[in-house]
Amino acid sequence: MNTKQKKLTKKVVQHVLLSLFTLIMLYPLLWMVGSSFKESSEVFVKAYQLFPDEWKFSNYSEGWRGFAGISFSTFYKNTFIIVILATVGSILSSTVIAYGFARINFRFKKMWFAIMMGTMMLPFEMTMIPQYVMFNYFGWVDTYLPLVLPTFFGVPFFIFLILQFMRTIPKELDQAARIDGCNTVSIFTRIIVPLVVPAMMTSAIFSFYWRWDDFMAPLLYLQTPTKYPVSLALKLFSDPEAVTNWGAMFAMTTLSLLPIMIIFFIFQRYIVDGISTSGLKG
Template sequence: MKKRFMTVLYHTGMIMGSFIMLYPLLWLLGSSLKTNEEYFASPYSLIPTTWAFSNYIEGWGGFARLTFTTFFRNSILIAAVSTLGTVVSCSLAAYGFSRIQFRTRKFWFGAMLLTMCLPSQVLMVPQYLLYNSLGWVGTYLPLMVPSFCGNAFNVFLLMQFMKNIPGEIDEAAVMDGCSRLQLFGRIMLPLVKPAVATVAVLSFMGSWSDFMGTLLYLNKPRMYPVSFALRLFSDESGTNYGPMFAMSVASLVPVLVLFFIFQKSLVEGISTTGVKG
């Protein structure tokens, strides 16, 4: 009896916890199907009394002849290039730090970790001045190029995964005539696929939802990604909540699809990173 009671209590707690975690998403989905009048009348209800599917049609219509097809295309371009740059640069840096012994390795590794201590707000003004002097403001370059310079967190994550791979593999590959680049591309990358998938998904999600970068560097509506285009539903005359919530739901679809596709690799990469033996 006691075991059954604990089982019921456990599952009840898990269901309640899951509902609390999912409530914002369910609220967003329900609000996207409400009219503005119903939203103000019952903002906390999850199920609308009148299903306003027209919010999705109106929201996708966009603004000033710019539909959300344009904004989604911009977001996909920025996120795809940024993800590619992050995966390539971070995997190369992690391979160098974890598998190649060189004299100043510890110094540069420590310097890389120190960059994680810098708040992004501290770097905004210097970065903007630098990109403005290069003529990059008003283009996608400030949102894409930095990804090819690596990221300390992702490098550290990949390093911990690569350290679990036996060094004898490197020795055997070198004896078979593999160069460093061939060893990295043909042997190391296939062995760390879960970690690479983790970095790719996290990078895509971060780039997809980046609002501040767009605010700082883009000044033409036709170049806006989805994360910034949602702001256009609000102006001095008010906010059109229904279409804004509808496009917010639509903006979650690519991220959710990517997460479910790579869910197994993502969980394996996070759970295995840092585990010895």
């Protein structure tokens, strides 16, 4: 076997292995989509069967009707309100804070930065009870304020991500802008923000994912079903005291993935640009 044949064989083996690995990773997703078209009684009885013998498209209409007179259009509306407000708040505040750490000198700057980074290591379970007690004291329980308002004070991971990107921007641009008469705010809005758009978009995508999938925080703070997001509404499909409509639940679960997939495929190039922190491009 010559060198050319060896390279060809190696590529074929690599593609076969990658295809098998991809199929293994996608199998749970394919099983869920297939189950969304099955009768509820067949979902687990014929779990080995990827797709149903008879396709039940009515699962989607049944699922969309929701329960207790609340349709999934209400749950989707609630989710978009939470996600959009939280994403806008986290990106705007994190960008401003990152600019302060990157370009402004102030007392105890390193200490505050270390404290900010240290908060990234705190698990949610550690802050869950103190936060609930505080928000309950404020009277914010059963409102969207605990889910949205804290994001307007910065998200440590996004601050760090945007800060790392800002550090690749030459400070000579700031000095040139000051010579032209720009102040700190003008430099931030006219020079820095346009250059850190990839990092901001990456943070926005991550924020959208995390808020869309968030289950624990809405479970803690929301008590009225008409205010529930999609993540909580899907859980209500499963009732241990009654017959669960598994087909409708999987149908709504499949639909809940569409916004995330659309966002990813539209803005995926920003993820690479933002994480790589490649800085200025000529």
